[in-house]
Amino acid sequence: MSLLPFFPGFLYVCPNLPGLCGVYWCKPARLTPPETPRRSYRVRKMNNRGRTPGSAGRTVRPSVQQNGLTMRKRDMTPTRNTNLVPNASFIGDRFLGVRLDQDELDHANHLMTSKLYNKENLNNSISEPNSPEKKNVESEALKQMMRHKSAGALTDADDGDRILCYKKNLAPPPAIGYINQVLYSTNSVINPASSVKKSTRHVKETASKVLDGPGLTKDLYSRHLDWGCHNWVAVALGHELYLWNTETCVIKNFFEDNAPTSEGMITSVRWSQEGRYISLGYASGAVKIYDPNRPKTTEYVRELRTLRVGGASRCASIAWKKQGVMTCGYKSGDIVNHDVRVAQHVVSSWGGDNGHSRDITALEWSSDENMCVSASSDRTAKVWDGRHTRGDGVVQDPEPLFTIDEHTGQVRTAQFCSFRDGILATAGGINDGTVRLWDVKRQCQKIRELNVCETGGVGGIVFNRPYSEMLTASDDGFLRIFRFNANYKLSHEIQASNEPIMDLVGSPYDEVLIGDMEETLKVFQLFTVDKSTNILDRTAPKNVGLNVR
Incomplete structure (x- = not known):
């Protein structure tokens, strides 16, 4: 083969x-063609240089001792740490990163081209390749990349940048006929906030201060207390008058056992609006004006003047105007306006056939002093025109603007609302126990009738501006707070005394004072306002302009 x-x-x-x-x-x-000489061949060739005789022919594979194990170079994960790999400049392969998110690469590219890596921030000097300036720039870039990743790529704005800027008239108008897809509406039908119950404020139901008032007259139709604008309280105890400073707790006897007894008992007390003078009404019908700032060197030196009206008896109510006009109500049903600045002090009167037939129980001026309301034991309340107090040719005994005659009992008190212009409140006495609200701007139209006390009458009304509330004191010893909303709801009911409350006065701030038939005086902090939302001037000087001596 x-x-x-x-x-x-x-x-x-x-x-x-x-x-x-x-x-x-x-x-x-x-x-296939032969392989291109690999890099490992060159590595072995270079490692064999300078080898001792007898070792030729043996190939020594580079290895590294790590964690007690001998590992070959090709068995190790590529790393950039040159401390673990000797001759790292000649050993290793390419490092291919895993691109997990294209947005992260875009953000990194943005940082590389942004102001963090501009020529001014980079330090390319050979002598200081790792200078603090360069490290700070790299650290800031790394922080932004980590923040971008942790924030879920919501925004790439720098710290301090305004990401929300509300401006007017920047949104383009929608096309004609475009219908919005409503996800949320402020309509009360779908408003989620309408179902959230508003938190109610806390009311202190216990008295903050309690004082004894021996000799406090047990008369439901007299005014024994008044709280001045300078935080001085005037208390009439029989023939004596005491002044009490609620801040310093100083109590002074105004007459110091020299009270005049010829005029009888004190039936009404009232501070002037600026708090400089105090007026006292007596059972004899006389009205005396005193200046507490004047030093007392001799008897009755503080008395400025005495006002008398012929045929008048028992002045049980007094109201002041800012212009120095004092309005007094008498037992006969007459109402007289006195100008204390002139010798002929009687400027006008409201009475006669158009006035009340029985004693006046309350007098109050509106905040603008255009109207004055009077309450009487004849079961009526009348609203008078405030312009009939000037005495410049005005007809005497004019007709009242409005007459309220719906009460079934004596009208014990009346008060204008301090936070709603034109709202008038009248309270009934025994056998009535109601508070009726009227709108004098609408021909005295009745707004609401509130049943306050079923076993007696209402002795006082105080309005609170910060909370828009009305406080009442009644013969059953309760203080009741009504909110001035659509329903005039009763919000709080506090038992302040076991006896009928005769007097209720409010302070210039957030406190009220009551006087009851137990001959005690109690102070309640019912209208304390949060300091963060306080609209009252608590820092105003309370005793400036009044120095009782």
Whole structure:
């Protein structure tokens, strides 16, 4: 058998060739070109330099001792830490990062091209490649990248940037016929805030101060207390007058056992609006004006003048105007306006056939001093025109603007609302126990009737501006707070005394004072305002202009 060319990948049988009998497999020849010399060959070549004789022919694979194990270079995860790999400048392969999020790459590119890596911030000097300036720039860029990732890529704004800026008239108008897809509306039907219950304020139901008032007259139709604008309280105890400073707790007897007894008992007490003078009404009908600032060197030196009206008896109510006009109500039902600045002090009167037929129980001026309301035991309340107090040719005994005659009992008190212009409140006495609200701007139209006390009358009314509330004191010893809303709801009910409350006065701030038939005086802090939302001037001087001596 002649020699035949061997083709790789075929099986040959040689039975006739001596020494070659058998079956042979021809290995396929390599069809691909030889590999390019790898880098490891160059590494071995360089490592063999300077090797001692006898070690030629052996290939020493670079290895690293880590955690007690010998690991080859190709078995290790690529790292940039040059401390673990000797000759790291010649060993290693390319490091391919995993692109998890394209947004992160875009943000990194933005940081690289932003002001953090401009030419002014980068330090490219060879002497200081890792200067603090460069490290700070890199640290700031890293913080922004981490913040961008942790924030869920909500915004790429820098710290301090305004991401929300509300401006007017910047939104383009919608197209004609466009219908908004409403997800939230301020309509009360779907307003989620309408179902949230508003928190109610806390009211202190116990008295903050309690004082004894021996000799306090048990008369439901006299005014024994008044709280001045300078925080001085005047208390009439029989024939004596006491002044009490609620801040310093100083109590002084105004007359010091020299009270005049010829005029009888004190039936009414009232401070002037500026708090400089105090007027006292007596059972004899006389009205005396005193100046507490004047030094007392001799008897009655503080008395400025005495006002008398012929045929008048028992002055049970007094009201002051800012212009020095004092309005007094008498037992006969007459109402007289006195100008204390002139010798002929009587300037006008409201009475006669158009006035009241029985004693006057309350007098109050409106905040603008255009109207004055009077309450009487004849079961009526009348509203008078305030212009009829000048005495310049005005007709005497004019007709009242309005007459309220719906009460079933005596009208014990009346008060204008301090926070709603034109609202008038009148309270009934025994056998009535109601408070009726009127709108004097609408021909004295009745707004609401509130049943306050079922076993007696209402002795006092105080309005509170910060909370828009009305406080009442009644013969059953309760203080009741009504909110001035659509329903005039009763919000709080406090048992202040076990006896009927005769007097109720309010302070210039957040306190009220009551006087009851137990001959006690009690101070309640019912209208304390939160300091964060306080609209009252608590820092105003309370005792300026009044120095009782």
